[in-house]
Amino acid sequence: DAGVIQSPRHEVTEMGQEVTLRCKPISGHNSLFWYRQTMMRGLELLIYFNNNVPIDDSGMPEDRFSAKMPNASFSTLKIQPSEPRDSAVYFCASSLGTSGGYEQFFGPGTRLTVL
Amino acid sequence: QQQVKQSPQSLIVQKGGISIINCAYENTAFDYFPWYQQFPGKGPALLIAIRPDVSEKKEGRFTISFNKSAKQFSLHIMDSQPGDSATYFCAASRGTYKYIFGTGTRLKVLA
Numbered sequence: 001d002a003g004v005i006q007s008p009r010h011e012v013t014e015m016g017q018e019v020t021l022r023c024k025p026i027s028g029h030n031s032l033f034w035y036r037q038t039m040m041r042g043l044e045l046l047i048y049f050n051n052n053v054p055i056d057d058s059g060m061p062e063d064r065f066s067a068k069m070p071n072a073s074f075s076t077l078k079i080q081p082s083e084p085r086d087s088a089v090y091f092c093a094s095s096l097g098t099s100g101g102y103e104q105f106f107g108p109g110t111r112l113t114v115l
Numbered sequence: 116q117q118q119v120k121q122s123p124q125s126l127i128v129q130k131g132g133i134s135i136i137n138c139a140y141e142n143t144a145f146d147y148f149p150w151y152q153q154f155p156g157k158g159p160a161l162l163i164a165i166r167p168d169v170s171e172k173k174e175g176r177f178t179i180s181f182n183k184s185a186k187q188f189s190l191h192i193m194d195s196q197p198g199d200s201a202t203y204f205c206a207a208s209r210g211t212y213k214y215i216f217g218t219g220t221r222l223k224v225l226a
Contacts, residue, residue: 004158031212043159043204043216056213091158098212101147101166106158 004107012113018080021110023092035091082114119207121217134192136220138205145207150190153202195224
């Protein structure tokens with residue numbers, strides 16, 4: 001299995017632009033997570049999908065952030081408009097189940113820089 | 116009460132030495148404690164995990180020690196190798212998908 005696939009790996013954009021991050025979870029996994037990692041705040045869960053349905057978006061920082069999962073093999077995280085404080089590494093992860101005992105498999109991340 | 120406090124922030128160990136990273140939590144409802152390893156430019160990967168019904172779990176050179184009464188758990192890396200140089204995160208979960216991660220420990224093992 002190829003693991004969780006994320007694209008792009010690096011994104012540099014200017015403040016105010018729209019940014020779309022993409023994720024392909026591991027085939028057969030029914031749970032998908034988006035995380036943000038910064039030096040100041042560490043790893044934060046942004047949103048969690050189960051069977052393509054958003055279950056918990058309490059970590060989404062504000063309305064500028066939105067996420068979709070149109071099917072079991074694809075998810076997007078969109079930031080519109082982007083701001084310099086959104087600069088971070090964004091990880092997508094997937095798992096077979098929803099309890100704490102199921103391993104979350106992380107993708108390689110997208111390093112976002114907003115100028 | 117949702118925090119997981121991790122220390123030290125960084126650690127330098129000689130090759131062959133023992134690396135010890137500590138985590139403490141407040142919420143007694145946590146029932147799953149994984150450790151993740153992250154290499155530069157990569158996503159975190161599960162290293163080893165423990166539940167509070169056991170006090171120790173060992174996998175190869177990696178051991179988790181768990182002290183339920185003190186609400187602390189630690190990762191021990193025996194015979195540390197340069198290839199172990201990475202950032203290590205502890206985490207805690209209340210039996211759900213929601214992991215509370217520690218702030219990470221950057222380990223460097225000197226050759």
